Amino acid sequence: MxxxxxxxxxxxxxxxxxxxxxxxxxxxxxxxxxxxxxxxxxxxxxxxxxxxxxxxxxxxxxxxxxxxxxxxxxxxxxxxxxxxxxxxxxxxxxxxxxxxxxxxxxxxxxxxxxxxxxxxxxxxxxxxxxxxxxxxxxxxxxxxxxxxxxxxxxxLRLVNLTNNMLKDISKLHPLLQVPHLENLYLGNNHFRVFNSSDIPSAFVGLKKLDLSVNPLTVFRMMENIFPALEYLDLSTCFQTNTFDWFILDKAFLKTVKILNFSRNHVDEKQLGYIMQSFPSVSWMALDGLQGFKVEMLLQKACFPSLRGLHLEDNQLSLLTDRIFKPCVHLNELHLRNNGVLKMYKSSFKHLVNLTELRIQKNLLTQLNETLQVLPNLRVLDLHLNNIENLACSDFANLTQLRQLYLHRNRIVTIESCVFKDLETLEELIMNSNQILTVTGTFKLGPRNLRYLYLTNNKLSAIQNDTFKALDSLQMLHLSDNQIFIIEPHAFAGLINLAEMYLSSNKITGRTLSNHLVFAGTPNLQKLELSCNYFAYESQQALQSPPFVLLSELRTLQINSQRRGLNYIPSNFLNGLKNLQVFYAGNLNIENLHVDTFIHTPNLTYLDLTANNLANRNALTSRLFGPISGLNKITLGRTHLKSLDFLVDANLSSLTVLRASTNDLQFINKTIIQSLPQLKVLDLQNNSFTCDCSNAWFIDWAVKNNKTQVLYLNKYECRYPLSLSGKSLAAFNTESCNVNYDFICFIYSSSIVILTLLISFVYHFLKWQLVYAYYLFLAFLNDKKRKQTPNLDFQYDAFISYNAQEEPWVLEELVPKLEDQHGLRLCLHHRDFQPGKAIIDNIVDAIYNSRKTICLITHNYLKSVWCSHEIQVASFRLFDEQKDILVLVFLEDIPAHQLSPYYRMRKLVKKRTYLRRPKPGEDTRAFWQKLKMAIETKENMEDRKILSGKDEDDHI
The missing domain is CATH 3.80.10.10 (Ribonuclease Inhibitor)
Known part of the structure; x- marks a missing residue:
């Protein structure tokens, strides 16, 4: 199965x-x-x-x-x-x-x-x-x-309509359409009349009917509408003595075995009449009936078929020797909360067949050997009384007793003879008494006892061999006492004990200093030691580990020590080779020794809740090396700042991780991938940062179909402050996503376009770029000269000409201007600095000369370097807006031939220029005007030329 x-x-x-x-x-x-x-x-x-x-x-x-x-x-x-x-x-x-x-x-x-x-x-x-x-x-x-x-x-088998506003039984017609209805609950509605004539046909298969807490004044059955009914609840239905009860044929209810007629107001005559309607009832509840004596009640109710009777809340303060005489066939009797003060030895003498007797919540102080007449009793419940002492003869004849409940009385001591005859007793509950010691209590048995509860008493010490005779015991509860002494071999003889509870006592480290404390319990599988006082000052190994003899232990609870355990010694768990579950929460420990779990290779569940593990080295991956089969770990409220220790912990079997209420800010992909079997993840109430560092975790938590992230919608952002209190799951992670395909496309496209552009520029615009670069240098040079306005010029004029015109320059121009007029000229072949870039020399020459003289010929227009010279000079002209450029045409060049040279044509149209005299013409005016043009100050009126107005006169 x-x-x-x-x-x-x-x-x-x-x-x-x-x-x-x-x-x-x-x-x-x-x-x-x-x-x-x-x-x-x-x-x-x-x-x-x-x-x-x-x-x-x-x-x-x-x-x-x-x-x-x-x-x-x-x-x-x-x-x-x-x-x-x-x-x-x-x-x-x-x-x-x-x-x-x-x-x-x-x-x-x-x-x-x-x-x-x-x-x-x-x-x-x-x-x-x-x-x-x-x-x-x-x-x-x-x-x-x-x-x-x-x-x-x-x-449909069961319909529950309890606590509604139904008033008319005829409204239940639809339920007749359910062929296999077995259980119908109609309690606490507003039915006043239950008349079979209002129901057109029978509830053929109905076995259980609850009509409790309805204000019935009429209950009439003229037809057998419940042929299979076995359970009928009419409790708290008839609250007046004038109700109408009529059953045409008592055979109509002969199938009813269980009847609850509690808390009704009925007189003796009515009760007798009603009881006759249930000839075969075997179990009946008559709790809280008033208006007649219980003896009379039992005479009416105890049919030969009756086996179980509830008589709670009927004020039976005294149980006489005749009260149960009509009920000789009873097997089960409940007398809860009747105020019973005293019982006689013969009170139950007629109930020789009784197997279950419950007299809980009464006022009994002693038993007076009353129960000796019940040899077949199997269950005896005496809890919530005032019993102080138990005599050796109180249970003397109860050789068939299986369960005995004595909790919440006032018992202080129990002699060894009290339970000696209870050879078949399996469960004994004595919680919440005032028992001071159990030394000798179980010396004589009961030998077949399996479950013993001594919780919430006043035990302070467990002596050796206290439970030696209880070799069948499987569960021992000693919690909520004052135990601080446990002698070696205290539990000797408990060879079948599987569970022991010692929580909420005063057990210290000294109490467990001898490993023989648990000697004699070779099959113990669960040990609870929470809420005690034992503590250790370091992680140093113990001389005598307390659990070294408990090789079969599966579950150990040491959580919530009242003074804080502080440290877990490195060999504290020595001997627990089969330990599977370890509760070590709320111990005030700050770290665990790496050897803590080397003795527990089969550990599957570890609870470290509510410790102080704020230090990043408090938990290391080495710590989990010996327990790689760990299935569940709980780390809530431990001040954890990171889960990085899990990355190399090799916890490939971990399915549940709970780390709520910590200081975790980031959960990275590596942590999750190191836990391949993770099914449940609880990270509520952490200090999550809502930025792209958590984008992967948010997407994974929402979309993965392998791990359940508990209450993800409740996770809140703590940082940045602008998002504090916002939902972590609502953080937009799309802005964090990088589309690598798109980036690769853009990158490759850019490279192709850049390659094409460079090729185009190199092929078509190479010299323009070179010129632009040097023009920029010229601009810097001009800016430098403006910052030092008083700087003298090195030359009066820079002569820009083509090499074909060099003879004329050397033979005529230089002698005329330098030798005759004393001007300083800058010439290519003579004044350019050797080793320096040509364009640098051009820029320096133009900016170190007061004027630039351009000797225009057809060859000049075709020369690349001449073009650079006139362009640099033009830049200076338009930048300084001074008369620094003189054009001299050595050849006749029609205007239409200047069209390809846009810059030259523009200069000619906007500036005055000189033309070299033709052979035979007088040259004196030419040289005089050229000398005047060179010597003219830069601030002479030339505004109209520079403003773009044409000038028709020539010098």
Missing amino acids: RQSSAFFFILNCCVLITLTDGFSFSNCTIYFPFEYSGHLKVLCNRMGYWKIPSPLPRNIVNLDISYNYIYQIAEGDFNRLSNLIILNISHNRISEIHANALSDLPNLEELNLSHNKIKTVTTKMLDGLASLSQLRLDFNNLEMIENQTFATLSN
Whole structure:
């Protein structure tokens, strides 16, 4: 059976994980209980929902949306949940369920709509629920059920309509359409009359009917409408002595075996008449009846068939020797809360068949050997009395007793003879007494005792061999005492003990200093030592580790030591080779020794909650090396700043990680990838930073379909302050995403375009770029000269000419201007600095000369370097706006031939220029004008030329 359940669980896990869009949907969580019949359960309860959450995993079988604010169920709310079997929508505000809203749930078996505000169950409301077997509509405002409501619910077995506003029994007609209805709950409505004539046909298969807490004044059965009824609850129905009870034939209720007629007002005559209507009842509750003596009540109620009787709250202060005489066949008797003060030895002498007696919550102080007459008693409940002492003969004859409850009395001591005859006793509960010691109490047995509860007493010491005779004991509860001394071999003889609870005592490190404390318990599997006082001053290894003899221990709890454990010695867990679960929370420890778990290779669950692990080295990857099979770890409230220690911890089997309420800011991809089997991640209440450093985690938490990030929608940003309090899941990660394909496209495209551009520029604009570069140098040179306005010029004029004109320059120009007129000229061949770039020499020559003389010829116009010279000179002209450029035409050049040379043509149109005389013409005027042009100051009026106005006169 367990193998089948496990298989079903694994199958559901696989299907869910495969088909869900992600685990971190809304605020719901997925519950993975192995014990919950193999089903996966989605919990959306107490989340503040106003409507059905969506989307939900398609293959869930159990959905809980209780305790929300949902006010309606609309069509389509469950259209993806065809595999749902159990649906709980209780404790909401639902007043309306649309037609066909539940029709998408063909496999639903259990529907809980209790604690809502539904007034009418309509015909279409439950359409499509062909598999429904349980329907709860209790605690609503139901007033009406439409006729065909249950017509299609052929598998319905249970309907609960308790606590509604139903008034007329005839309104239950629709329930007659349910062929297999077995359980019907109608308690606490407003039915005043129950008349079989109002019900047109019988509830053929009904076995249980609850009509409790209805103000009935009439109960009449003229037809057998309940042929199979076994359980009938009429408690708190008849509150006046004038009600009408009539059953035409007592055979109508002969199938009823269990009857609850408690807390009704009825006289003796009526009671006798009513009891005759139930000839075959075997179990009856007559709690809280008033108006007659209990002896009379029992005479009316104790039929030969009666086996169980509840008589709670009937003020039976004294149990006489005749009171139970009519009930000789009873097996079970409950006398809770009757104020019983005293019992006689013969009080139960007629109840020789009694197997269960419960006299809890009374005023008994002693037993007075009353129970010796009950040799067949198996269960005895005496808790919540005032018993102080137990005599050796009180249980002397109870050789069949299995369970004895003595908790919440005033017992101080128990002698060894008290339990000596209880050879079959299996469970003994003595919690919440005032027992000071149990030394010798169990010296004589009971030898078959399996469960012993001594919680909340005043025990201070456990002596050696105290429980030696209890070799069948499996569970021992000693919590909430004052134990601070446990002698070696205190638990000797408990060879079958599986669980021991010692929490909330005064156990110290000294108490456990001897490993023989737990000697004699070789099969102990669970030990609880939480809330004690033991502590250690360092991680230094202990001489005598306390658990070295407990090789079979599976679970150890040492959490919440009242003075703080502070340190866990490196060999504290020595001997626990089979330990699987270790609770070490709230111990005030700041780090763990790397050898802490070398003795526990099978550890699967580690709880370190509420410790101070703020130091980044408090937990290291080496610490987890010996426990690579760890399945679950809890680190909540430990001041953790990082989970980086998990990266190299090799926790490949970890499925659950809880680290809520810490100081975690970032969760990187490496951490998550180091946990390949992670199924549940809880990181609530951390100090998350909402920026791109967490973008990967946010996207993964929302979209992954392998790990459930619990309550992701509740994660809040702490940093930056501008986003403090905002939802982490709502952070826009799109801005953090880098499209590498697009970047590669842009990069490659840019390279291609740049290559083409460079090729084009090199081929067509190479000299222009070179010129632009040197022009920029000229600009810098000009700027430098402006900063030193008083700087003298080195030359009066720079002569710009083509090499073809060099003879004329040397033979005529230089002699005339330098030799005759004393001007200083700058010439290429003579004044350019050797080794210096030509363009640099040109720039220096132009800017170090007061004027630039351009000797224009056809060859000049074709020369690249001449073009550079005139362009630099033009730049200086337009920059300084001074008369620094003189054009001299040595050849006749028509205007149309200047068109290709745009800059030259523009200069000619806007400036005056000189023309060299033709052969035979007088040259004296030419040389005089040229000398005057060179010597003319730069600030002479030339504005109109520079402003772009044409000048027709020539020098």
